Amino acid sequence: DTGVSQDPRHKITKRGQNVTFRCDPISEHNRLYWYRQTLGQGPEFLTYFQNEAQLEKSRLLSDRFSAERPKGSFSTLEIQRTEQGDSAMYLCASSVERAGEAFFGQGTRLTVV
Amino acid sequence: GENVEQHPSTLSVQEGDSAVIKCTYSDSASNYFPWYKQELGKRPQLIIDIRSNVGEKKDQRIAVTLNKTAKHFSLHITETQPEDSAVYFCAARSAGRRALTFGSGTRLQVQP
Numbered sequence: 001d002t003g004v005s006q007d008p009r010h011k012i013t014k015r016g017q018n019v020t021f022r023c024d025p026i027s028e029h030n031r032l033y034w035y036r037q038t039l040g041q042g043p044e045f046l047t048y049f050q051n052e053a054q055l056e057k058s059r060l061l062s063d064r065f066s067a068e069r070p071k072g073s074f075s076t077l078e079i080q081r082t083e084q085g086d087s088a089m090y091l092c093a094s095s096v097e098r099a100g101e102a103f104f105g106q107g108t109r110l111t112v113v
Numbered sequence: 114g115e116n117v118e119q120h121p122s123t124l125s126v127q128e129g130d131s132a133v134i135k136c137t138y139s140d141s142a143s144n145y146f147p148w149y150k151q152e153l154g155k156r157p158q159l160i161i162d163i164r165s166n167v168g169e170k171k172d173q174r175i176a177v178t179l180n181k182t183a184k185h186f187s188l189h190i191t192e193t194q195p196e197d198s199a200v201y202f203c204a205a206r207s208a209g210r211r212a213l214t215f216g217s218g219t220r221l222q223v224q225p
Contacts, residue, residue, distance in 0.1 A: 004156075040217070042117075042119075043157065045212035050211075056211050091156070102159070104158070107156060
C-alpha cells in the first residue's frame with residue numbers, strides 16, 4: 001500500500017498517560033498535516049509541516065500536544081497527560097504541493113479511559 | 114478564522130434520485146473547496162474539488178458548483194446508487210493558509 005500509513009490503528013490508554021502516534025506520508029509528499037476527528041464531526045486541523053518545518057499550529061494544539069517531523073519524512077504526534085477529552089480519531093494527511101489534494105491515512109483511534 | 118456550515122446533516126434518497134448537499138463559508142479569501150467521502154471506519158477520500166476561479170466542475174455523476182458572491186458551494190450527485198451511502202464533508206481553505214476547515218458532515222443514505 002503506497003498510501004498514507006498510520007500506526008497504531010487503535011490505542012486505549014489510561015488518563016494521565018502519554019501516547020505517541022506515527023504517520024508515514026506518501027513518499028514524494030513534502031507536506032504533512034494532522035487533524036483530529038470526533039464522532040459526528042468533520043476533521044479539525046491540528047498542525048502542518050512542510051518538510052521538517054512545522055509551519056502552522058491550531059489553537060486546538062495545547063501544550064500537552066507536540067508534533068515532530070525530524071527528517072521531513074515520517075511524523076509523530078505525542079499527547080502528554082492524556083485526558084478523556086482527547087479521545088478521538090487522529091488523522092494524518094499528506095500532499096505534494098500546497099494546492100494539491102490532501103490524502104488521508106486510516107487514522108489512529110484513541111480512547112482515554 | 115474560516116467557518117464552514119454544512120446542510121443537511123442527514124439525507125435519505127431513493128436509488129436513482131439526485132442528492133444535493135450545501136455548504137457556506139465565511140472567509141472571502143478562501144479559494145479551494147474540496148469534498149470528501151468517508152465510509153464507516155475508513156479514511157476520508159477526495160471525490161471532487163473546485164477552485165475559486167471556476168464556477169462549476171463535473172466528474173461523471175458528481176458535480177460541484179461555487180457561488181463566490183454568496184460564499185456557498187454545493188455537491189450534486191445524480192443517479193444515486195447504494196454505494197454512494199456515506200458521510201460527505203465539504204471543506205474550504207483560505208489563501209495563504211494550509212489548513213482545511215471542514216463542515217460537520219452529511220450522512221447520505223441511498224435506499225435501494
